[in-house]
Amino acid sequence: MTERIFAEKTEAWLDVAAHICAARGSRLTDLRRQVLGLVLDAARPVGAYELLDGLRTDKKGAAPPTVYRALDFLLEQGLIHKIERLSAFVGCTHALDADNDGACHLHAAQFLICTGCGQVTELDDRQIVAALVAATRAIGFTVRHSTVEAEGLCAACHG
Secondary structure: OOOOOOOHHHHHHHHHHHHHHHHOOOOOOHHHHHHHHHHHHOOOOEOHHHHHHHHHOOOOOOOHHHHHHHHHHHHHOOOEEEEOOOOEEEEOHHHHOOOOOOOOOOOEEEEEEEOOOOOEEEEOOHHHHHHHHHHHHOOOOOOOOEEEEEEEOOHHHHO
């Protein structure tokens, strides 16, 4: 496979992702790295078939199962999120920040989806997470994963 060069920030995140995976006893293979790079470099959430098209520029024989296996791995590692409403994926830049130790913890992502331009913004609001954990503990439930998706208009589309 030809070595794809991503944006400088994406390459840095890919290196962090490789270290996170290694610390967890797993491996960010070349294919997984390439899929993650395509997700991180995308300006908007990207679908599996868009990723497949991107992969095929370097790996002509890439097939849908190839992409889906890579996406499953990246989701399990917490390196990407699936935006259910859009059936598309975004990178979890909060997990890839350089000061993250790669430890598994509850990351309850919140996404703001603009119905005007399609832009998705990830929040990492600890107050929302705390409220969710408190509400669920009150009924004896333990949250392991949570994704909140809110639709509306971004500031640019609203104005």
